[in-house]
Amino acid sequence: MAKKKLQRFADLAKMPHVFQTPDGLPGHWHSRVFHNRRPITLELGCGRGDLTLALAIKLPQRNFIGVDLKGARLWNGAKQAQLQGLANVAFLRIFIENIGEFFSPAETDEIWITFPDPYPAYSKRHKRLTSPRFLTLYQKILKPGGRIHLKTDNEGLFRYTQTAVVQQGGVIHQAFVDLDAHPTADDRLFLPTRYEQTFRKKGAIIRYLCFSVPPFDQGAERPWTRTTSMAVNAYGTH
Ligand SMILES: C[S@@+](CC[C@H](N)C(=O)[O-])C[C@H]1O[C@@H](n2cnc3c(N)ncnc32)[C@H](O)[C@@H]1O
Incomplete structure (x- = not known):
């Protein structure tokens, strides 16, 4: 493995705001990590953590957690948070x-x-990340009514997600087929990530969806049953 990558993994292991195992975390993010009771926002598949950092700087009254598997990418955001002394940021x-x-x-x-x-x-x-099995995971960890924001350049995924949300019993709050056509939209939507910058350079249209999923009901049938997951495969090669 490249030396730089190994060094980044070693750095991550020493950073107190980077977590890789669940030890003692569930139910204790407010008390043990952030030391406040402020709301927690997750960025899933955060890559270098650009949005996590930008939101944390813009909204110091909230806590932010960037989540990604790729340590060498996530290191960028984790390092910046450390250098800037941002106490409202963690990475998973x-x-x-x-x-x-x-x-x-x-x-x-x-x-x-x-x-x-x-x-x-x-x-x-x-x-x-917006397939029924992931939406079910989000239902469990989100407060009732908690909003999920999706930004994508991919029209297929944008449409697929709307179908998946509705079939899951969720609510679509906003669906912008072209974010730039809504210049008055919430300015959090115009904080670009690394991938967004790349896609914009290629002339891609940026799409935005805001939705919520119903609170998780443990007694209910698992929502990603075969019928549902077949029905929401609105795009892709079969
Ligand atoms: C296309 S990149 C986008 C990165 C960033 N959000 C951006 O806009 O610049 C997708 C990211 O999601 C992460 N990812 C995808 N599936 C994942 C999973 N199941 N668990 C953890 N990370 C995942 C990848 O490692 C990658 O960094």
């Missing part, structure tokens, strides 16, 4: 599939998903 280096092991029910307030890999192939549909 995990598979998002395991996010339920890191938070207790309703411990978080809001989720951002920025330019996730679209996984257009049918065989990879379960990897889409």
